[in-house]
Amino acid sequence: MKANLVLIGNGMAGVRALEELLKLEPEKYNITVFGEEPYGNYNRIMLSPVLANEKTIEQIMLNDEQWYIDNGITLHKGKKVTEINRIKREVVADDGTTEPYDKLLVATGSTSFMLPLPGADKEGVIGFRDIADVDTMIDIASKHKKAVVIGGGLLGLEAANGLMKQGMDVTVVHLLDRLMERQLDGPAAAMLKTSLEASGMKFLMSHATDEINGDDRVTGLTFKNGDYIATDLVVMAVGIKPNFNLAQESGLHCERGIVVSDTMQTFDPNIYSVGECVQHRGTTYGLVAPLFEQAKVAANHLAEFGIARYEGTVTSTMLKVTGIDLFSAGDFIGDDTTEELVFQDVASGSYKKIVLKDNILIGAVLYGDTIDGTWYFQMMKDGTNVADFRSTLLFGQAHLGDSGHGEETRIANMPLTAEICGCNGICKGDILDAINDKKLFTLDDVRAHTKASASCGSCTGLVESILAHTVGGDYSEAPSKKPLCGCTEHSHDEIRAGIDANALKTMQAVRDQFNWKTPDGCPACRTSLNYYLLCSWPGEYKDDAQSRFINERAHANIQKDGSFSVIPRMFGGICTADELRAIADAADKYDVRQITLTGGQRIALFGLDKAQLPEIWEDLNTAGMVSGHAYGKALRTVKTCVGSDWCRFGTQDSTGLGIKLEELTWGSWMPHKYKIAASGCPRNCAEATIKDFGVVCVDSGYELHVGGNGGIKVRVTDFLAKVKTEEEVLEYCGAFSQMYREDAHYLERTAPWVERVGLSSIKAAIVEDEANRKVLHERFLHGQSFSQDDPWKQHADGKDANEFKSIKITTA
Amino acid sequence: MSKWIEIAPLSDIPVLGSRVVKTDSFSIAVFRGTDDSVFAIKDACPHKDGPLSQGIMHGTTVTCPLHNWKINLANGEALGADEGCTNVFETKVENAIVYLKNPQ
Numbered sequence: 052m053k054a055n056l057v058l059i060g061n062g063m064a065g066v067r068a069l070e071e072l073l074k075l076e077p078e079k080y081n082i083t084v085f086g087e088e089p090y091g092n093y094n095r096i097m098l099s100p101v102l103a104n105e106k107t108i109e110q111i112m113l114n115d116e117q118w119y120i121d122n123g124i125t126l127h128k129g130k131k132v133t134e135i136n137r138i139k140r141e142v143v144a145d146d147g148t149t150e151p152y153d154k155l156l157v158a159t160g161s162t163s164f165m166l167p168l169p170g171a172d173k174e175g176v177i178g179f180r181d182i183a184d185v186d187t188m189i190d191i192a193s194k195h196k197k198a199v200v201i202g203g204g205l206l207g208l209e210a211a212n213g214l215m216k217q218g219m220d221v222t223v224v225h226l227l228d229r230l231m232e233r234q235l236d237g238p239a240a241a242m243l244k245t246s247l248e249a250s251g252m253k254f255l256m257s258h259a260t261d262e263i264n265g266d267d268r269v270t271g272l273t274f275k276n277g278d279y280i281a282t283d284l285v286v287m288a289v290g291i292k293p294n295f296n297l298a299q300e301s302g303l304h305c306e307r308g309i310v311v312s313d314t315m316q317t318f319d320p321n322i323y324s325v326g327e328c329v330q331h332r333g334t335t336y337g338l339v340a341p342l343f344e345q346a347k348v349a350a351n352h353l354a355e356f357g358i359a360r361y362e363g364t365v366t367s368t369m370l371k372v373t374g375i376d377l378f379s380a381g382d383f384i385g386d387d388t389t390e391e392l393v394f395q396d397v398a399s400g401s402y403k404k405i406v407l408k409d410n411i412l413i414g415a416v417l418y419g420d421t422i423d424g425t426w427y428f429q430m431m432k433d434g435t436n437v438a439d440f441r442s443t444l445l446f447g448q449a450h451l452g453d454s455g456h457g458e459e460t461r462i463a464n465m466p467l468t469a470e471i472c473g474c475n476g477i478c479k480g481d482i483l484d485a486i487n488d489k490k491l492f493t494l495d496d497v498r499a500h501t502k503a504s505a506s507c508g509s510c511t512g513l514v515e516s517i518l519a520h521t522v523g524g525d526y527s528e529a530p531s532k533k534p535l536c537g538c539t540e541h542s543h544d545e546i547r548a549g550i551d552a553n554a555l556k557t558m559q560a561v562r563d564q565f566n567w568k569t570p571d572g573c574p575a576c577r578t579s580l581n582y583y584l585l586c587s588w589p590g591e592y593k594d595d596a597q598s599r600f601i602n603e604r605a606h607a608n609i610q611k612d613g614s615f616s617v618i619p620r621m622f623g624g625i626c627t628a629d630e631l632r633a634i635a636d637a638a639d640k641y642d643v644r645q646i647t648l649t650g651g652q653r654i655a656l657f658g659l660d661k662a663q664l665p666e667i668w669e670d671l672n673t674a675g676m677v678s679g680h681a682y683g684k685a686l687r688t689v690k691t692c693v694g695s696d697w698c699r700f701g702t703q704d705s706t707g708l709g710i711k712l713e714e715l716t717w718g719s720w721m722p723h724k725y726k727i728a729a730s731g732c733p734r735n736c737a738e739a740t741i742k743d744f745g746v747v748c749v750d751s752g753y754e755l756h757v758g759g760n761g762g763i764k765v766r767v768t769d770f771l772a773k774v775k776t777e778e779e780v781l782e783y784c785g786a787f788s789q790m791y792r793e794d795a796h797y798l799e800r801t802a803p804w805v806e807r808v809g810l811s812s813i814k815a816a817i818v819e820d821e822a823n824r825k826v827l828h829e830r831f832l833h834g835q836s837f838s839q840d841d842p843w844k845q846h847a848d849g850k851d852a853n854e855f856k857s858i859k860i861t862t863a
Numbered sequence: 864m865s866k867w868i869e870i871a872p873l874s875d876i877p878v879l880g881s882r883v884v885k886t887d888s889f890s891i892a893v894f895r896g897t898d899d900s901v902f903a904i905k906d907a908c909p910h911k912d913g914p915l916s917q918g919i920m921h922g923t924t925v926t927c928p929l930h931n932w933k934i935n936l937a938n939g940e941a942l943g944a945d946e947g948c949t950n951v952f953e954t955k956v957e958n959a960i961v962y963l964k965n966p967q
């Protein structure tokens with residue numbers, strides 16, 4: 052028989068936990084939900100836009116009553132649970148309804164904190180928490196004129212903005228001289244106040260309320276300094292109070308909230324708790340992102356998977372007032388041990404402040420131009436060392452280049468028709484519609500429903516900002532630890548470390564060790580694991596063709612019509628007349644539909660049928676050519692210029708060096724594509740400073756540059772070292788390539804990898820530690836001894852012949 | 864009238880991989896799961912006709928090689944937020960030989 056699960060609190064965290072549970076174990080429990088409010092489950096965050104007339108209640112419903120029916124959940128709406136009987140294991144509601152439980156989930160949220168002022172119980176004095184409060188405000192606005200909001204924080208300003216939109220004359224009363232002091236520093240708060248004043252909002256700063264005046268209804272407020280203001284409505288937005296009375300009365304351990312462990316379990320093992328009512332590691336939360344993470348962990352344990360842990364969340368905030376761009380995260384005030392980077396442009400209304408501690412970002416405040424909020428936030432969560440690009444940090448990620456949407460930065464002011472995703476032609480309006488209509492919360496949801504940011508990913512920052520703007524806070528489900536994919540809870544790093552530490556040599560062994568949720572993984576983890584195993588156990592691990600994307604499985608790039616392209620390697624960009632003749636002959640023989648000179652300094656043949664591949668490869672092999680790996684997460688090209696052999700400026704033999712570099716590195720599988728170039732002088736005709744590994748020859752030797760790429764976000768390389776001989780260039784190249792192979796996450800190119808781990812750590816391992824450099828280079832060579840076996844030849848010789856042959860049948 | 868057509872020995876199809884079967888007018892992708900179950904689906908993705916035979920199979924799903932739609936091999940329907948459907952065909956395995964029901 053199914054066990055009974057009862058949820059108290061039909062709010063955002065509790066129902067999210069049920070959704071997560073239904074994904075994992077839909078049949079495990081008979082589920083019953085008690086909700087004090089008389090509705091299905093709605094998006095509380097959206098009460099601000101509802102109040103501001105930008106949305107309707109119907110639009111903010113997340114799960115209507117049909118959802119509960121469809122999922123076999125009993126919903127007791129409008130019923131407040133008044134007792135948890137832990138001995139009998141049952142809960143009792145105010146109308147006497149009693150339900151037994153095996154497992155109980157308490158998600159009672161919080162309530163508005165009401166200042167204990169004389170007169171606080173008068174009619175017209177309310178908080179801002181639920182639909183009933185919004186109804187009251189709209190009702191009063193239709194009959195009265197003046198409103199006061201006590202509290203100049205996030206909630207207070209959103210309430211004040213909404214009431215203004217309802218036509219009221221609104222004054223915000225704030226105890227301090229700075230708005231949103233928990234999210235903003237002085238300058239940003241001042242800019243915010245100026246623009247809100249321009250929209251008609253009034254402020255009484257540094258005012259402490261003494262008494263609420265009136266008979267039954269509120270008529271005014273008196274302040275401690277003797278001032279008085281007349282009003283018809285008082286909204287208290289001074290904070291929230293975790294709602295844990297019920298839990299406490301039933302004997303559960305509570306402090307400032309219901310105390311839970313990292314598994315979201317209370318002191319009673321049958322009772323879990325999530326949401327604003329919870330105190331975890333001494334912290335209570337008031338934003339949705341951490342609560343959703345908690346929900347996921349609780350669901351994992353209710354499903355008895357027993358592997359997830361909640362370890363706390365760094366949160367960020369956005370103010371949901373249309374027309375205002377504001378972002379804040381972490382510790383943005385700082386102290387003696389921290390440093391600040393500040394940028395302010397009063398004329399254009401933008402302000403940025405970043406707080407660093409030992410070169411790690413610990414806080415950020417952005418006003419006006421918030422597009423980089425998500426980038427800073429990600430670095431905060433990753434603990435990225437920014438020492439190497441501090442000087443450009445404030446200019447944001449866009450200074451690195453951002454192909455496809457130029458200078459577009461201010462989300463709030465973008466027209467609905469602004470194209471956000473250049474790959475799929477998705478405009479801001481399309482994304483907003485999808486978020487609203489389909490009730491999306493996460494980047495993944497938006498990707499799935501609109502395809503925005505689902506292709507090349509260069510617009511991810513923009514999409515995240517739109518999302519944050521529309522739903523507030525940080526919804527990119529970016530927990531402190533990012534799982535490799537949906538099949539596991541473990542991160543890339545944990546899995547790689549596990550492969551080495553436990554000598555895991557097959558994909559199945561990895562899946563067993565790390566409790567995979569799917570029997571044979573998904574495309575994301577299979578391709579990653581195949582690479583990790585290949586990298587850790589060269590010569591031992593047997594490559595799994597079915598865990599490779601088609602291009603790598605067929606050693607050719609698939610085209611939109613299902614045909615393939617063939618690009619032979621041209622070492623260092625050099626070729627002979629015989630090779631060109633052989634390519635031309637092959638083009639004729641196989642009826643190639645187009646011959647192209649590629650951006651990578653070689654020749655591509657387009658439009659081949661899959662069945663022709665082994666044959667054309669055989670011909671190219673015979674002429675001495677091998678696969679160019681144009682299809683692989685592997686070494687692609689080594690671009691060169693003509694160098695000292697011909698060029699009047701050439702300082703070294705860059706062509707010869709390029710050929711040696713390509714002979715060293717070809718065939719090697721990498722976390723992502725990997726490109727090298729060697730230029731003969733600083734004029735840099737081979738564009739070595741936007742390659743993964745670049746060499747710029749100078750009179751006195753060779754400058755080595757790493758971590759560059761063209762592509763989606765152009766990134767210029769960082770200077771690694773200067774060396775004197777070609778032998779050193781080759782050794783550094785092998786060592787750097789190997790360090791990247793062993794350390795980067797699958798599909799992380801050198802540019803983001805270098806930014807994540809910091810150039811200093813790479814220098815320490817390769818430049819400053821000669822012994823380590825030699826060891827890394829040796830390991831690279833060892834791996835190469837197994838991978839420089841031309842895959843085209845293997846297939847031309849008959850390997851996996853079935854892959855290329857189809858079966859013909861007649862159906863007549 | 865239904866007629867079973869012999870396709871190939873099961874061992875000719877790689878586990879979690881596929882073979883392409885060409886009829887006079889169109890192609891069919893025949894997949895083999897980890898449990899040796901066999902699926903046959905029209906080799907044209909409901910999105911933009913991508914060759915599903917070239918995708919990665921996982922569980923009873925194939926991910927299209929062109930733009931990563933996920934297609935349920937059992938009924939041809941797109942999974943997740945995508946909408947679309949392609950034809951599937953009946954298969955059977957007897958004495959380690961794969962048969963396809965006359966796809967007409």
Ligand code: SRM
Nearest residue numbers: 608616648649650651652653681687760761762763764800
């Ligand atoms: C053929 C070629 C275009 C051409 O006609 O010249 C090409 C074609 C493709 N590029 Fe490229 N890229 C080609 C040179 C480049 C270059 C230029 C270069 O190498 O100097 C760049 C920018 C430099 C760089 O990579 O840093 C380039 C940046 C990209 C990117 C963005 C990479 C990034 O890190 O941002 C992608 C997308 C990806 O890899 O995820 C991409 C992906 C692709 C794919 C594989 C798209 C795909 O997934 O199907 C295209 C495959 C077509 C095919 O079937 O061959 N291609 N691609 C070039 C092949 C060069 C070669 O000989 O191997």
Ligand SMILES: Cc1cc2nc3c(=O)[nH]c(=O)nc-3n(C[C@H](O)[C@H](O)[C@H](O)COP(=O)(O)OP(=O)(O)OC[C@H]3O[C@@H](n4cnc5c(N)ncnc54)[C@H](O)[C@@H]3O)c2cc1C
Nearest residue numbers: 060062063064087095131132159160326327338339523524
């Ligand atoms: C106006 C407004 C704007 C906000 N904006 C943002 C934002 O931009 N970004 C952000 O991240 N967060 C925002 N928040 C905060 C966010 O809404 C909360 O963090 C979130 O709703 C908390 O979820 P919860 O499930 O813990 O509590 P709730 O959603 O409050 O759910 C608790 C539910 O339990 C019910 N309940 C309580 N006791 C009982 C009982 N004994 N029996 C039965 N039912 C009971 C309550 O009635 C309530 O429905 C905003 C909140 C408000 C009010």
Ligand code: SF4
Nearest residue numbers: 474507649650762763
């Ligand atoms: S070849 Fe490169 S730039 Fe051109 S369309 Fe394809 S991916 Fe885009």
Ligand code: FES
Nearest residue numbers: 908910911913927
């Ligand atoms: S053609 Fe299959 S996903 Fe586009």
